Amino acid sequence: MAEHEAEFYVGYLPRAPSTLARRTRLFVAMLLGLALALAAALVMAQQGFGPGVFEYGTEREFRGVIEAEPYPVLAVERPGEGHSRYLLSAFGKHGALPLVEAFVGRAVILRGTLAYREGLTMIEVAEGSVKLDPDALQSSARPRDDGQDLGQVTLIGEIVDSKCYLGVMKPGNTKAHRDCAARCISGGIPPVLMTRDQDGNASYTLLVGAQGESVNAAVLDLVAEPIEVQGRLRRMGNLLAISADPASYRRLP
Amino acid sequence: MSVGYRAVGWNRQKKLYDGSLLGGIALYLALFVTLALALFSEATLETILLRALGTLAFLLLHVVLSIGPLARLDPRFLPWLYNRRHLGVATFGVGLAHGVFALVQFHALGDENPLVSVLASNTRFTSISSFPFQQLGLFALLVLFLMAATSHDFWLRNLTAPVWKALHMLVYAAYGALVLHVALGVLQTETHPLYGVLLGLGVSWILALHLVSGWRERARDRELAAGRDGFVDVCAVAEIPEKRARVATLSGERVAVFKHEGRISVLSNLCQHQNGPLGEGRIIDGLVTCPWHGYQYKPACGRSPEPFTERVPTFRARVVKGRVLVDPRPLPAGTHVEPAPIEAGEALHG
Ligand code: FES
Numbered sequence: 253m254a255e256h257e258a259e260f261y262v263g264y265l266p267r268a269p270s271t272l273a274r275r276t277r278l279f280v281a282m283l284l285g286l287a288l289a290l291a292a293a294l295v296m297a298q299q300g301f302g303p304g305v306f307e308y309g310t311e312r313e314f315r316g317v318i319e320a321e322p323y324p325v326l327a328v329e330r331p332g333e334g335h336s337r338y339l340l341s342a343f344g345k346h347g348a349l350p351l352v353e354a355f356v357g358r359a360v361i362l363r364g365t366l367a368y369r370e371g372l373t374m375i376e377v378a379e380g381s382v383k384l385d386p387d388a389l390q391s392s393a394r395p396r397d398d399g400q401d402l403g404q405v406t407l408i409g410e411i412v413d414s415k416c417y418l419g420v421m422k423p424g425n426t427k428a429h430r431d432c433a434a435r436c437i438s439g440g441i442p443p444v445l446m447t448r449d450q451d452g453n454a455s456y457t458l459l460v461g462a463q464g465e466s467v468n469a470a471v472l473d474l475v476a477e478p479i480e481v482q483g484r485l486r487r488m489g490n491l492l493a494i495s496a497d498p499a500s501y502r503r504l505p
Numbered sequence: 506m507s508v509g510y511r512a513v514g515w516n517r518q519k520k521l522y523d524g525s526l527l528g529g530i531a532l533y534l535a536l537f538v539t540l541a542l543a544l545f546s547e548a549t550l551e552t553i554l555l556r557a558l559g560t561l562a563f564l565l566l567h568v569v570l571s572i573g574p575l576a577r578l579d580p581r582f583l584p585w586l587y588n589r590r591h592l593g594v595a596t597f598g599v600g601l602a603h604g605v606f607a608l609v610q611f612h613a614l615g616d617e618n619p620l621v622s623v624l625a626s627n628t629r630f631t632s633i634s635s636f637p638f639q640q641l642g643l644f645a646l647l648v649l650f651l652m653a654a655t656s657h658d659f660w661l662r663n664l665t666a667p668v669w670k671a672l673h674m675l676v677y678a679a680y681g682a683l684v685l686h687v688a689l690g691v692l693q694t695e696t697h698p699l700y701g702v703l704l705g706l707g708v709s710w711i712l713a714l715h716l717v718s719g720w721r722e723r724a725r726d727r728e729l730a731a732g733r734d735g736f737v738d739v740c741a742v743a744e745i746p747e748k749r750a751r752v753a754t755l756s757g758e759r760v761a762v763f764k765h766e767g768r769i770s771v772l773s774n775l776c777q778h779q780n781g782p783l784g785e786g787r788i789i790d791g792l793v794t795c796p797w798h799g800y801q802y803k804p805a806c807g808r809s810p811e812p813f814t815e816r817v818p819t820f821r822a823r824v825v826k827g828r829v830l831v832d833p834r835p836l837p838a839g840t841h842v843e844p845a846p847i848e849a850g851e852a853l854h855g
Contacts, residue, residue, distance in 0.1 A: 272581065272584065275581050276581075276584045276585070279581075279582075279585075280525055280529075283529075283568065284525075284529050284532070287529065287532075287533050287561075287564060288532065288533065288536055290560075290564065290703070291533050291536050291537045291540070291557075291560070291561075292536065292540060293699060293703075294537070294556070294560050294699075294700075294703075295537055295540045295541045295544065296540075296544065297695070297697035297699040297700060298541070298545065298556075298695060298697070299695055299696060299697060300545060300547070301545055301547045301548040301549070301552070302547065303547065304547075306549075343614070344613070344614025344615065345614050345615035345616065346614070346615070346616065421549060421551070421552065421610065422547070422548055422549045422552050423552070423694060426693065426694040427638070427689075427690060427691075427693035427694050428690055428691050428693070428694045429611070429694075431611050431612065431622065431623070431637075431639060432610065432611035432612070435611065435612055435615040435616070435617065435622055436615070438615070438616055438617070439615045439616040440616075473629070
């Protein structure tokens with residue numbers, strides 16, 4: 253019974269016995285050291301956050317023509333190269349349709365914040381900033397080149413919401429972000445199939461229904477998981493879109 | 506104790522405890538965030554904070570769960586136990602920050618109430634890779650909230666000890682839910698093997714600690730046989746150090762056999778506060794003092810000194826030829842029993 257002949261600790265007395273106090277300080281220091289080492293290890297083992305950029309806090313002005321089908325975009329003229337299409341969203345997890353509905357097919361000026369990643373660009377449109385462009389000839393504002401049919405294809409990838417994944421959140425894909433992606437797509441952010449080639453380069457294909465319509469509500473249950481989509485691939489300027497009935501998407505094991 | 510609770514207030518030790526705790530939390534977060542921003546320039550601050558808070562809360566919960574068994578295995582950990590409540594509340598606070606952050610980040614500013622969104626946006630309960638791990642985190646947070654909110658002695662008294670104890674056992678359900686929250690959540694995204702290994706180590710540590718301390722208690726609980734008069738030979742007087750006790754199990758109940766001023770007194774081993782082991786305490790100023798939070802009892806009658814009102818059961822004892830014999834039938838809590846004198850010289854050749 254001679255073990256722990258050490259002093260006895262009573263918490264409400266002002267001082268702990270000295271050896272016990274020393275021992276406790278040592279344990280506390282050890283635990284703190286362990287916690288800090290853990291923090292460092294946990295930080296360093298992260299896999300990285302991807303090249304997306306969201307220019308948070310920076311608003312720019314854009315000129316172009318609004319298109320709404322299947323998803324709202326701003327078609328911006330590139331002298332000599334046709335048009336670049338920027339996907340549009342509103343603030344937070346909301347689609348841009350309510351902001352641009354009244355301007356479909358018209359040349360506009362709008363202000364917004366850019367998010368971009370690997371060739372795909374989105375503008376978060378500032379509310380109330382969309383106006384008709386006084387300098388443009390509205391009658392000739394018709395960029396809608398109906399695109400190029402690339403034929404029947406099978407794509408394997410993951411559905412991401414085109415706002416977060418482009419850089420608003422990191423990581424903006426896979427499991428941890430799944431609920432957010434579903435919330436965004438449900439709110440009207442265009443759903444995009446992200447595929448990677450053997451070298452890990454990503455490409456992005458807008459998901460549209462068999463009749464070319466938007467499919468937001470139909471894909472919510474399939475986001476952030478590996479899936480296979482068979483359908484007709486179309487190029488519209490710099491955007492790719494695959495049309496297929498969402499019911500035919502296949503979840504991969 | 507009861508009657509207005511023991512006026513502990515913010516004494517020096519409590520300030521030290523809370524100071525180290527808050528300092529440690531601040532250091533951890535600061536190191537995590539600065540290092541992450543330095544190493545990953547493309548990262549977003551929100552994600553870094555989310556991860557810093559989440560890992561810290563999980564780590565703190567491991568510490569909270571380790572203190573009980575560690576203190577049972579080694580009394581040098583008792584100072585950690587005294588203010589464990591503060592550690593628990595801090596754990597809840599850090600976890601809550603993580604949860605609120607995640608809720609705002611992933612569910613707010615959308616087309617649905619964020620709280621509904623947490624519960625409804627993923628219902629794939631049959632899938633492993635897509636299991637709604639956020640709901641597990643929410644469950645754990647609710648449990649930690651209940652525990653933090655009821656951790657004060659006020660609730661212990663008003664809920665009664667068994668209910669309170671049962672409520673606080675829920676912490677293990679919360680721990681299990683958090684292990685799954687991590688395994689089915691961030692580990693599905695972050696694939697470095699270190700994460701899986703650390704999670705495994707954490708779970709094994711908690712399991713092993715509880716198994717070892719439980720097994721030790723079981724070993725101590727081996728029953729002693731009663732003599733013809735019903736009294737049980739518990740130990741030799743000489744085995745008990747002065748002003749301390751020896752714990753024995755009689756008729757399934759643990760008793761604490763104290764030696765003080767040449768006499769023997771036997772009390773139930775269970776402190777009325779939170780079932781702390783009185784037999785691991787000491788006699789201070791003539792009073793049995795619990796090792797956990799310092800509640801005190803008079804050795805002869807098992808009553809706390811005025812104005813406190815706690816009472817523990819007492820037991821009859823006598824000393825024969827240097828051996829302590831105890832009647833295993835408990836007397837009603839607070840019953841006075843004349844301490845058994847150790848006859849002169851008995852202790853010497855016990
Ligand atoms: S258990 Fe808290 S003082 Fe005994």
